[in-house]
Amino acid sequence: MSGPIVAGKPVGMEVSIAIAEAAKLADVDIVAAYPITPQTHIVEHLAEIVADGDLDAEFIPVESEHSAMSVCCGTSAAGARTFTATSSQGLALMHEILFIASALRLPIVMAVANRALSGPINIWNDHSDVMANRDAGWVQVFAENGQESLDLTIWAFRLAEDKRVSLPVMVNFDGFMLSHVVEPVTLPDAETVRKFLPPFEPLQRLDVDAPRSLGPVGIPDIYTEAKKAQLQVLLDSYGPILETWGAFEKAFGRRYRPVETYRADDAEILMLTMGGLGETAMSVVDERRAKGEKVGLVRIRLWRPFPFDEFRKAVAKCKALAVLDRAISFGGPMGPVASEVKAALYADAHRPLIVEFVVGLGGRDVTFADFHRMWDETAAAARAGKAPAPRMVGLRE
Amino acid sequence: MSAQRETTTRSERPALTPLTRGNPAALDVFSARLLPREDYFSAGHRACQGCAEALAVRLIHKVLGRNTIVATATGCMEIISSSYPDTAWKIPWMHVAFENAAAVGSGIEAGLRVLMRKGRLPKRRITVVAMGGDGATADIGLQALSGMLERGHKMIYVCYDNEAYMNTGIQRSGTTPFGASTTTSPAGRVSIGQQTWKKPMPAICAAHGIPYVATVNPSYPLDLAEKVRRAQKANGPAYLHVYAACPTGWRLAPDLAIEIGRLAVETGVAPLYEIVDGRLRLTCPTPKLRPLVEYLRPQGRFRHLLSEDHKDELAVIQARVAAEYAELERRAAEDARR
Ligand SMILES: Cc1ncc(C[n+]2csc(CCOP(=O)(O)OP(=O)(O)O)c2C)c(N)n1
Ligand code: SF4
Ligand SMILES: [Mg+2]
Numbered sequence: 001m002s003g004p005i006v007a008g009k010p011v012g013m014e015v016s017i018a019i020a021e022a023a024k025l026a027d028v029d030i031v032a033a034y035p036i037t038p039q040t041h042i043v044e045h046l047a048e049i050v051a052d053g054d055l056d057a058e059f060i061p062v063e064s065e066h067s068a069m070s071v072c073c074g075t076s077a078a079g080a081r082t083f084t085a086t087s088s089q090g091l092a093l094m095h096e097i098l099f100i101a102s103a104l105r106l107p108i109v110m111a112v113a114n115r116a117l118s119g120p121i122n123i124w125n126d127h128s129d130v131m132a133n134r135d136a137g138w139v140q141v142f143a144e145n146g147q148e149s150l151d152l153t154i155w156a157f158r159l160a161e162d163k164r165v166s167l168p169v170m171v172n173f174d175g176f177m178l179s180h181v182v183e184p185v186t187l188p189d190a191e192t193v194r195k196f197l198p199p200f201e202p203l204q205r206l207d208v209d210a211p212r213s214l215g216p217v218g219i220p221d222i223y224t225e226a227k228k229a230q231l232q233v234l235l236d237s238y239g240p241i242l243e244t245w246g247a248f249e250k251a252f253g254r255r256y257r258p259v260e261t262y263r264a265d266d267a268e269i270l271m272l273t274m275g276g277l278g279e280t281a282m283s284v285v286d287e288r289r290a291k292g293e294k295v296g297l298v299r300i301r302l303w304r305p306f307p308f309d310e311f312r313k314a315v316a317k318c319k320a321l322a323v324l325d326r327a328i329s330f331g332g333p334m335g336p337v338a339s340e341v342k343a344a345l346y347a348d349a350h351r352p353l354i355v356e357f358v359v360g361l362g363g364r365d366v367t368f369a370d371f372h373r374m375w376d377e378t379a380a381a382a383r384a385g386k387a388p389a390p391r392m393v394g395l396r397e
Numbered sequence: 398m399s400a401q402r403e404t405t406t407r408s409e410r411p412a413l414t415p416l417t418r419g420n421p422a423a424l425d426v427f428s429a430r431l432l433p434r435e436d437y438f439s440a441g442h443r444a445c446q447g448c449a450e451a452l453a454v455r456l457i458h459k460v461l462g463r464n465t466i467v468a469t470a471t472g473c474m475e476i477i478s479s480s481y482p483d484t485a486w487k488i489p490w491m492h493v494a495f496e497n498a499a500a501v502g503s504g505i506e507a508g509l510r511v512l513m514r515k516g517r518l519p520k521r522r523i524t525v526v527a528m529g530g531d532g533a534t535a536d537i538g539l540q541a542l543s544g545m546l547e548r549g550h551k552m553i554y555v556c557y558d559n560e561a562y563m564n565t566g567i568q569r570s571g572t573t574p575f576g577a578s579t580t581t582s583p584a585g586r587v588s589i590g591q592q593t594w595k596k597p598m599p600a601i602c603a604a605h606g607i608p609y610v611a612t613v614n615p616s617y618p619l620d621l622a623e624k625v626r627r628a629q630k631a632n633g634p635a636y637l638h639v640y641a642a643c644p645t646g647w648r649l650a651p652d653l654a655i656e657i658g659r660l661a662v663e664t665g666v667a668p669l670y671e672i673v674d675g676r677l678r679l680t681c682p683t684p685k686l687r688p689l690v691e692y693l694r695p696q697g698r699f700r701h702l703l704s705e706d707h708k709d710e711l712a713v714i715q716a717r718v719a720a721e722y723a724e725l726e727r728r729a730a731e732d733a734r735r
Binding site for chain 1: 463464465466468475476479480481482484486487488489490491492493494496497500501502503504505506507508509510511512514515517518523540541543544547548
């Protein structure tokens with residue numbers, strides 16, 4: 001980094017750097033991470049900040065992502081504010097430990113620069129990494145731009161460490177499409193962040209003066225109850241999520257909601273996106289609105305716990321909903337988001353027609369023309385009253 | 398356990414060397430009387446009768462004391478000590494998974510260190526221990542252990558080597574001895590059983606340049622206590638390799654668990670030594686090794702080796718044990734001159 005970064009004014013900043021700056025503003029005690037493209041700039045920048053003495057933290061250069069997440073479990077259980085970041089194969093390698101971190105209620109914060117899973121090996125963006133870990137019991141959110149990536153990273157610590165929650169939080173943002181672009185980002189000043197984010201007071205810690213056993217065997221007699229308790233905590237995190245986003249808005253003036261909509265109120269045809277595609281989709285909405293079409297956008301920000309009520313409300317009046325998936329559920333219902341959305345609406349009296357698209361796999365561009373075509377197809381399906389089979393967009397056959 | 402348990406009667410067994418004779422050095426510091434009374438790994442756990450691994454855990458934590466935090470790998474010692482809502486642990490204890498105890502322990506150590514530095518925890522000496530079985534250490538967790546040693550975390554890693562994956566039903570591991578019959582290296586008409594030699598874990602750890610490595614054995618409690626203290630005082634990572642007799646997996650009479658540990662040392666199968674800053678010292682020198690068969694005979698896992706069919710292999714094993722012991726003696730003598 002060249003020169004100090006001024007708080008309060010938008011500056012051009014690589015999004016990865018903004019996320020690292022967010023972890024610094026959060027005054028993390030521990031960063032344990034392993035390099036993988038496109039996440040690497042985050043941890044490189046944090047290593048630099050620590051090496052320069054600008055952040056009093058331990059940077060632990062582990063030998064794998066499996067160990068990164070395992071070290072994070074240890075540091076968090078010791079009572080240290082813990083941050084890590086990864087992508088793709090790294091997230092896959094952590095898979096086993098993700099489930100344990102949430103079961104142990106360890107408030108680790110992780111930024112995931114979403115990238116396609118091998119094979120073939122591909123370093124570019126899609127959501128196959130996070131989708132393979134959607135049921136890991138973490139709170140999961142998606143950012144769409146640099147500012148959101150920074151904001152949500154700061155907020156993630158506040159939510160994770162809220163004693164009613166005490167769960168790990170994953171902040172997803174698109175690899176390369178976001179991680180490597182320079183965007184205008186406003187850094188909050190450290191004092192406001194300090195007020196928003198009080199020092200970490202763990203729900204439970206490894207303390208020689210009050211010994212406890214963490215991670216015991218759960219026999220069949222108690223396993224079901226343990227899982228129910230874990231599920232309940234994740235579901236109950238919904239209230240604190242809204243509350244802490246409220247507090248965030250008060251402190252920083254930017255508003256976040258579990259489901260965010262764009263020109264959706266009177267829309268007949270809606271499109272649903274998660275992550276960075278939402279920004280392009282909004283521009284396309286504007287173009288079509290200019291031509292008098294009643295189209296709008298629904299963006300899922302909170303992926304876990306899934307905001308069922310908000311989602312139903314958002315799509316309550318539309319005729320058809322195009323769902324854009326960036327991963328495949330192999331041999332299953334094609335797109336994981338679409339199948340979830342359909343399940344959410346199954347019991348409802350009003351069910352919009354759902355048209356499914358799989359787009360942008362492994363970094364494939366999703367162009368304005370692609371968006372228009374998807375909207376045209378969805379409108380045609382709405383007219384016909386019948387949804388076509390799920391389609392992979394941009395596929396050369 | 399499907400295999401028949403076979404026992405040796407006391408009269409068939411050879412007389413052992415008195416415990417104090419081999420290791421006068423240990424007695425300079427420790428006598429049984431000086432061992433703390435308190436236990437932090439309490440009675441009532443679910444280990445099998447005669448489990449020397451559980452005994453070693455108890456002894457080690459007796460010495461380490463109350464200001465200790467433990468990260469345990471999945472395996473026998475985790476299962477038998479922690480079934481919710483019970484716990485055998487009177488000190489803070491954490492279990493995450495099978496292959497990552499060294500990483501979890503690294504995290505605990507680093508977490509405490511940074512919190513003490515930042516003034517959020519009072520500065521005090523807390524010993525962090527990561528522990529795992531031989532499978533957790535030598536096989537699936539070797540990478541995490543290597544990372545922990547390389548990064549130089551000031552903590553102790555303890556490998557409880559019962560020479561197989563016992564928790565999952567006696568499958569072979571990288572430290573199962575040559576010729577041992579396990580459920581995945583069964584002795585059969587065309588196989589002698591395990592066909593590889595023990596992975597040299599203490600040497601692998603010592604090669605990382607850490608300040609303290611030692612082999613310990615609960616059949617030698619004072620030697621063990623002495624080494625645990627040294628590991629605790631080491632200025633960097635310390636590695637303890639525990640010879641841990643498992644009556645269930647070895648098909649050994651439970652009342653022979655201590656005696657087999659003594660025979661392991663006296664036959665040269667599991668020598669006791671420490672490597673302090675790279676210098677090796679035998680802590681229980683055994684100038685004249687007992688015949689290997691005395692060690693093999695009481696154990697069902699080796700019984701097939703004693704048949705006429707395996708005469709040649711037995712000689713090979715005996716020769717290798719002797720050669721490895723001679724090499725340790727040579728190295729110890731050389732290091733003593735350094
Ligand atoms: C990733 C993973 N693979 C396999 C297992 C199954 N497993 C649990 S304990 C164990 C063997 C433990 O052997 P060892 O480390 O030698 O400990 P022991 O039980 O012998 O004391 C195995 C294979 C697991 N829990 N996790
Ligand atoms: S199987 Fe062996 S190591 Fe495991 S508890 Fe029983 S005796 Fe101990
Ligand atoms: Mg074992």
